[in-house]
Amino acid sequence: MSAPRRTIAALAAAALLLAAADTGLAAHAEHGFAARLGEAVDLPGEPWVGLGGAAYASSLATGRWSSIKVRARDVAVPGLGLVTVESGAVNARVPASAVLTGDFERTATKKFFTSVQLDAVALGGLLGVDDLLIQNLEDISPAGGWETEAILQATPDGFAGPATVAVKLRIRDGVVLLLPYEVIDAPAGAAASETLDAFRLTLGPGRLPLGDRPTRIYVSGGSIHVESERLHVTVAPADFLPLADAGRGGGAPAPGR
Incomplete structure (x- = not known):
């Protein structure tokens, strides 16, 4: 193999290793956040969690996740039955420790939303x-x-x-x-x-x-989706959990400003 080809192959291998490491870091943090949410409320299964963006490790330098998404399926809601509930935040500020573990106390975000899917x-x-x-x-x-x-x-x-x-x-x-x-x-x-x-x-x-x-x-x-959103708020992990008392006129506290 010629030198240029060896160089290209080495660069490609390095890129694959970096991508795998980035994916692994994101998966570790996502699992940590999902486990914390699963322990906080009785759900039929661990919620799906997506953190950051395409280059997850860049959050270590920027101190931000481009997005936080949490999706819980088969959530039992009085008067509705089983529904899918998704919560998310856009452009959330987080400490470096959160990038590594997925654990944080509060985060300021550009937009916070909750969506319920009625099938x-x-x-x-x-x-x-x-x-x-x-x-x-x-x-x-x-x-x-x-x-x-x-x-x-x-x-x-x-x-x-x-x-x-x-x-x-x-x-x-x-x-x-x-x-x-x-x-x-x-x-x-x-x-x-x-x-x-x-x-x-x-x-x-x-x-x-x-x-x-x-x-x-x-x-x-094939479903009706209803969403709520607030701009420029501070949220905690609990704000991403499905509301346990929806349908009875209650609800978790709204995210703070």
Whole structure:
């Protein structure tokens, strides 16, 4: 092998080793943070945690994680059943020790958000149906993008068969609204007003496991997603945990300023 080729091979090997070390460092910190969260609350499994960015070790120099993401699946919420809850922070300041272990007490962040995913089972329970289908209005592919209107199909109580309606997804004064506006299909004898009302839904404060008032709602990938967010706040690890008393009008304290 010629000298230039040996040099290229050596550089490639070194890059692979650095990438592996960076991945290992991130995985160690993520596992540490996930374990701490899992010990703090009774979850069906250890939550998924993602820390930092593409070059995780750079956080040692910058003192920041570009992002913190925590996702907990099958969280039991009164009135909703099992849902997926995700919390995250953007541009979070952390000490070097946190980069190594994933453990920190508090962090100042540019943005903190919480998102709850309502799949067909959870949303169907709220609507009183057990055969709900949710899809995007425009892009009906399985990985359809974010849209604020959706198509819902189900068999409401007393209907002879499934009905399909177009629904607007809105948030007004912190209240989540599903507003049916068009009957696409309905069984014979079903009045349009009755069909639309069967898919109408209002979720007031405290009904969803969010740390704050909801600010965004959309449909994607066969589920309805509702998010809340706050800007320029300080958060602790506990703020990333799913709210245990959501659905009963309570909730964990909102992140501090």
